[in-house]
Amino acid sequence: MELSGSQMVIEALRKENVSVVFGYPGGAIMNVYDEVYKQNYFKHILTRHEQAALHAADGYARATGEVGVAFVTSGPGFTNAVTGLATAYMDSIPMVVISGQVPISMIGTDAFQEIDAVGISRPCVKHNYLVKDVKDLPRILKEAFYIARSGRPGPVHVDIPKDVTAQIGHFAYPSEIKMQTYKPTYKGNPRQIKKAIEAIVAAKRPVLYIGGGAINSNASAEVREFAKICGIPAVETLMARGVMGDENPLLLGMLGMHGCYSANMAMSEADLMIAFGPRFDDRVTGKLSEFAKHAKIIHVDIDPSSIGKIVPIDYPIVGDLKNVVEAMIPLAKEHVDADKYKPWRDLLKRYNEIHPLKYEDSNEVLKPQWAIERVGQLLGDKAIICTDVGQHQMWAAQFYPFSYPRQWLSSGGLGTMGYGLPAAIGAKVAIPSKTVINFTGDGSILMNIQELMTAVENKVAVVNIILNNQFLGMVRQWQTFFYNKRYSSTDLSVQPDFVKLVESFGGRGFRVKTKDEFDKALKEAIESNTVCMIDVQVDRFENVLPMVPAGGTLYNMMLEYKE
Amino acid sequence: MRRVLSVIVLNEDGVLSRISGLFAGRGYNIDSLTVAPIPKTNLSRLTIVTSGSTPVLEQIVKQLHKLIPTYKVIESGQFVEKEMALVKIPLSEDFNGLDAMLKAYNGTIASSGEDFIVVMVADDYDRIDNFLKAVKKYNPTDIVRSGSVAMDI
Numbered sequence: 001m002e003l004s005g006s007q008m009v010i011e012a013l014r015k016e017n018v019s020v021v022f023g024y025p026g027g028a029i030m031n032v033y034d035e036v037y038k039q040n041y042f043k044h045i046l047t048r049h050e051q052a053a054l055h056a057a058d059g060y061a062r063a064t065g066e067v068g069v070a071f072v073t074s075g076p077g078f079t080n081a082v083t084g085l086a087t088a089y090m091d092s093i094p095m096v097v098i099s100g101q102v103p104i105s106m107i108g109t110d111a112f113q114e115i116d117a118v119g120i121s122r123p124c125v126k127h128n129y130l131v132k133d134v135k136d137l138p139r140i141l142k143e144a145f146y147i148a149r150s151g152r153p154g155p156v157h158v159d160i161p162k163d164v165t166a167q168i169g170h171f172a173y174p175s176e177i178k179m180q181t182y183k184p185t186y187k188g189n190p191r192q193i194k195k196a197i198e199a200i201v202a203a204k205r206p207v208l209y210i211g212g213g214a215i216n217s218n219a220s221a222e223v224r225e226f227a228k229i230c231g232i233p234a235v236e237t238l239m240a241r242g243v244m245g246d247e248n249p250l251l252l253g254m255l256g257m258h259g260c261y262s263a264n265m266a267m268s269e270a271d272l273m274i275a276f277g278p279r280f281d282d283r284v285t286g287k288l289s290e291f292a293k294h295a296k297i298i299h300v301d302i303d304p305s306s307i308g309k310i311v312p313i314d315y316p317i318v319g320d321l322k323n324v325v326e327a328m329i330p331l332a333k334e335h336v337d338a339d340k341y342k343p344w345r346d347l348l349k350r351y352n353e354i355h356p357l358k359y360e361d362s363n364e365v366l367k368p369q370w371a372i373e374r375v376g377q378l379l380g381d382k383a384i385i386c387t388d389v390g391q392h393q394m395w396a397a398q399f400y401p402f403s404y405p406r407q408w409l410s411s412g413g414l415g416t417m418g419y420g421l422p423a424a425i426g427a428k429v430a431i432p433s434k435t436v437i438n439f440t441g442d443g444s445i446l447m448n449i450q451e452l453m454t455a456v457e458n459k460v461a462v463v464n465i466i467l468n469n470q471f472l473g474m475v476r477q478w479q480t481f482f483y484n485k486r487y488s489s490t491d492l493s494v495q496p497d498f499v500k501l502v503e504s505f506g507g508r509g510f511r512v513k514t515k516d517e518f519d520k521a522l523k524e525a526i527e528s529n530t531v532c533m534i535d536v537q538v539d540r541f542e543n544v545l546p547m548v549p550a551g552g553t554l555y556n557m558m559l560e561y562k563e
Numbered sequence: 564m565r566r567v568l569s570v571i572v573l574n575e576d577g578v579l580s581r582i583s584g585l586f587a588g589r590g591y592n593i594d595s596l597t598v599a600p601i602p603k604t605n606l607s608r609l610t611i612v613t614s615g616s617t618p619v620l621e622q623i624v625k626q627l628h629k630l631i632p633t634y635k636v637i638e639s640g641q642f643v644e645k646e647m648a649l650v651k652i653p654l655s656e657d658f659n660g661l662d663a664m665l666k667a668y669n670g671t672i673a674s675s676g677e678d679f680i681v682v683m684v685a686d687d688y689d690r691i692d693n694f695l696k697a698v699k700k701y702n703p704t705d706i707v708r709s710g711s712v713a714m715d716i
Contacts, residue, residue: 118577119580122577122580122581122584123584123588126631127631130576130577132576147631179631180573180605180634181572181573181631181632181633181634182631303629304625304628304629305622305625305626305628305629308618308621308622309622309625312618
C-alpha cells in the first residue's frame with residue numbers, strides 16, 4: 001500500500017488500536033493534522049497547551065494501562081511538551097509522542113521553529129527517533145509502541161520532519177517486532193526465586209515494600225494473594241497506592257517522608273524486605289545508611305539498573321513482577337508458615353494504634369484532610385483520584401481510601417505541578433463511567449488552568465477540588481519547619497476568583513467554607529455532569545504530618561508540630 | 564578504579580550522543596572514548612575508559628545495557644588494550660636516543676616537515692604515559708593521544 005508519511009501515522013495508530021490522541025497542531029505537523037481531519041479511527045482532543053496534551057495522554061495511560069498518544073509541532077510545541085515527557089519517564093508511563101520537525105533540508109540551519117527535539121528529549125524518554133526516510137516510518141512507529149509498553153514502560157518520542165510526512169512510501173506495518181538489541185527479561189531466575197522463598201522462611205520480621213512496578217505489571221492480584229498466603233505486612237509507595245486495597249488488614253499504609261508511623265517502623269525493624277517493583281526513591285528511604293539497616297533485601301524489578309542502584313541487594317530478581325510473584329506463590333504455599341509472623345503483625349498493629357494517621361478536625365475552619373476523607377466516604381471506589389503536587393497530594397495519598405490499582409493518578413517521580421487537571425481529563429476520557437476527582441492546590445491549578453477549556457469543549461466532566469490555603473503550601477511548610485518562618489515567595493493570597501474563572505470557561509464553580517457547603521457543592525458538582533471547580537477555603541497553616549525531614553531517618557519521624 | 568568497557572551498539576544516528584549523554588547526565592567520568600564501525604555488520608564498537616567505585620562501575624554497565632541500541636557490554640575478562648600517541652618534535656632538537664626510545668615503544672616516525680618530525684607510538688595505556696614523560700626531553704610542541712582501543716581475549 002502506497003501512503004504518505006502522514007497517512008502512515010494514522011494507519012499505524014489504527015493498527016495499534018489507539019482510540020484517542022491528545023495534541024496541538026502547528027506548522028511542522030500540519031500534514032499529519034490534515035489526515036487527522038479526514039480519518040475516523042480515533043478521537044483527537046485539542047488541548048490548550050502542549051504540556052497538557054502529554055499529561056492528558058499520561059493520565060489516559062495510567063488509568064487504562066494502555067499507551068497514551070500525543071501530537072505536537074516542532075520548536076516551542078515540542079519544548080512545551082518536555083515536562084510531560086519527563087513526568088511520564090520518571091513514573092515509567094507508556095506513551096508515544098509524535099512531534100513535527102522542520103524539513104530535512106532545513107535541519108541544522110536554525111530554521112523557523114527548528115529545535116533539536118531528539119537532543120532535548122533524550123534524557124527524559126525511554127527511546128527516541130528522528131525519522132529521515134519515509135520507508136523507515138512504519139518500522140519506527142511499530143517499535144515506538146513496542147518499546148513504550150514492553151519491559152519497564154516509558155515514553156517514546158518520534159520526531160518526523162515535514163517533508164517526510166509528505167513523502168510517499170510503501171506501508172507495510174510489521175506484524176511483529178524483531179529488535180537485535182532490545183530484549184527485556186520477563187521471567188525471573190528460578191534459582192533466585194527459590195533463594196528468596198528460603199529467605200522468607202528464615203525471616204522473623206519480613207515486610208513487603210510495594211512500588212509502582214506492581215501497577216505497571218498489573219500484578220496487584222498476585223501481590224495481594226502472595227501477601228495473604230505468607231501473612232506478611234505490606235507498605236506501599238506513593239506510586240503503589242491502591243495495589244493492596246486500604247481495607248486489606250495486611251496493609252500498613254504509605255511509607256516514606258509522609259508515610260504512616262507503622263509503615264516506616266516496619267521498614268526500620270524488618271529483618272527481611274521484599275521489594276516488589278519500587279525504586280528506593282530518596283523520599284522513601286530517608287537517610288540511606290539508616291534505611292532498613294537490619295534487613296536483608298529481596299528486590300524484584302524488570303529493570304536491572306534499578307536493582308542495587310541505591311542500596312545493596314541480597315536477592316536480586318530481574319523479571320516482570322507479575323510473572324515472578326506467580327512463580328513465588330506455589331513455593332510460598334508449600335513452605336511459608338503465615339502464623340509465624342503473628343507476633344510481628346501484632347507489634348505493627350500496636351504501632352498503628354499508638355500513632356495512627358490523624359489530624360485535628362475543626363468546626364471553625366475546614367481542614368483539607370477532612371475534605372479528602374469526606375470525598376472518600378461519599379465516592380470510595382466510584383472515583384478515580386488525580387492530584388497535582390504539594391500538600392494536597394500527600395493528604396490525598398494519606399486519607400483517601402483507595403481500593404484498586406489505577407484508581408490513583410499522581411506525578412510521583414518528577415512532582416509536576418500542573419499535572420492534575422489534564423491528567424484528570426485523560427482519565428475521564430479513558431473511563432467515562434467513573435467520577436474523576438482532581439485534588440489540586442491554589443498554586444498547582446494555575447499551572448495548567450487553561451485546560452478547563454479543553455474539558456468544557458469536550459464535555460469531560462472532571463471535578464476539581466482546590467484545597468485553597470492561599471499558600472504554596474508544601475514550600476510554606478518547609479519554611480515553617482526549617483527556615484524559621486521566612487515565607488519567601490510562597491504567599492498566594494492574591495488570587496483570581498476561581499468561581500468566576502471556571503464559569504468564564506463555561507463550567508460550574510462553588511466556593512465553600514463549611515462542611516455543609518462542601519457536601520452540597522460536591523453533590524451538585526457530581527450530579528451536574530459538567531466541568532466543575534470547588535474552591536475549598538481551608539486552614540492556611542495546616543501541615544502534612546507525620547514527616548521525615550529530608551535526609552532524616554524513617555524511625556525518627558516528626559509526629560506533630562507545635563508552635 | 565579505572566575500567567575499560569567495550570560496548571557494541573547499533574551503528575545508527577545519534578548513538579554516540581546517547582552514550583555520552585548517559586555519562587554526562589548521570590555524572591560518570593569518561594577518561595577516553597573511541598568509536599568505529601565493526602566491519603561487515605550494522606554495529607559499532609565503542610571502547611570507553613572510565614573510572615569510579617565498584618557500585619558506580621556496576622551502575623554504568625547496567626545503564627549502558629539499558630539503552631535500546633546497546634547490543635552487548637563487555638566489561639570483564641582480559642583485554643588487549645592499546646593506545647596511540649602522536650608527538651611533534653622540532654628538528655632543532657638533538658635526537659640522540661630517540662630511535663632507541665621509538666623502538667622500545669613500538670614507535671616510528673610518521674611524518675616530517677621543514678622544521679619538525681611527527682613520531683607515532685602504539686602501546687599499552689600506562690606505557691604511553693611513560694613514553695610521554697620520556698619524550699619531554701625533546702621539547703615536543705604538540706601531543707595527541709587517541710584514547711584506548713581494546714579487544715577481549
